[in-house]
Amino acid sequence: GAVVSQHPSRVICKSGTSVKIECRSLDFQATTMFWYRQFPKQSLMLMATSNEGSKATYEQGVEKDKFLINHASLTLSTLTVTSAHPEDSSFYICSARGVDTDTQYFGPGTRLTVL
Amino acid sequence: TQLLEQSPQFLSIQEGENLTVYCNSSSVFSSLQWYRQEPGEGPVLLVTVVTGGEVKKLKRLTFQFGDARKDSSLHITAAQPGDTGLYLCAGRRTTSGSRLTFGEGTQLTVNP
Numbered sequence: 001g002a003v004v005s006q007h008p009s010r011v012i013c014k015s016g017t018s019v020k021i022e023c024r025s026l027d028f029q030a031t032t033m034f035w036y037r038q039f040p041k042q043s044l045m046l047m048a049t050s051n052e053g054s055k056a057t058y059e060q061g062v063e064k065d066k067f068l069i070n071h072a073s074l075t076l077s078t079l080t081v082t083s084a085h086p087e088d089s090s091f092y093i094c095s096a097r098g099v100d101t102d103t104q105y106f107g108p109g110t111r112l113t114v115l
Numbered sequence: 116t117q118l119l120e121q122s123p124q125f126l127s128i129q130e131g132e133n134l135t136v137y138c139n140s141s142s143v144f145s146s147l148q149w150y151r152q153e154p155g156e157g158p159v160l161l162v163t164v165v166t167g168g169e170v171k172k173l174k175r176l177t178f179q180f181g182d183a184r185k186d187s188s189l190h191i192t193a194a195q196p197g198d199t200g201l202y203l204c205a206g207r208r209t210t211s212g213s214r215l216t217f218g219e220g221t222q223l224t225v226n227p
Binding site for chain 2: 004006034041042043044046049091093095102103104105106107108109111
């Protein structure tokens with residue numbers, strides 16, 4: 001199956017700093033990438049959908065100025081958590097979908113801890 | 116209101132038992148996927164079903180898509196401790212474009 005990577009896998013930062021998470025599709029071109037947030041023992045919550053070369057579409061309740069998404073190429077999307085606070089601590093997962101397919105492949109996730 | 120109702124939410128069984136997880140909705144889905152997720156990792160795709168009434172088997176796992184494409188089930192035969200994990204169903208509605216809607220998940224624990 002298709003491979004999606006995320007970097008870093010874990011990050012600990014101080015409150016007020018910004019953190020960037022990268023999501024890469026390694027062996028296919030991802031026209032659409034999705035960013036999710038997941039709390040322990042819960043399902044995935046979609047934060048935003050991004051298409052290569054265009055602005056991301058954010059879900060209701062997700063602050064676009066706080067969670068900056070860039071999808072500059074067909075293999076890379078980034079999520080930047082700006083001015084992070086402890087309540088932003090969570091497991092962030094990206095997924096990618098290629099051309100002419102319904103299947104989404106997920107990255108391994110990034111554990112963000114804000115102190 | 117959850118678009119995809121998954122049940123049960125938690126399931127703890129002994130090795131060798133059978134189990135079924137259900138995923139129900141009042142909406143029609145063009146496709147439905149089942150994922151398994153282990154702690155600290157991303158979800159791994161198990162199967163995609165697209166045709167009403169479709170049944171797919173993956174070793175001890177049997178997946179079924181309802182005739183009306185509104186529901187699905189996952190049946191595991193002779194569960195093993197390695198089956199432990201969070202099982203997620205996710206569907207793409209005919210009217211929602213690219214968005215994948217997730218169920219709440221079923222946390223399965225198989226005790227040796």
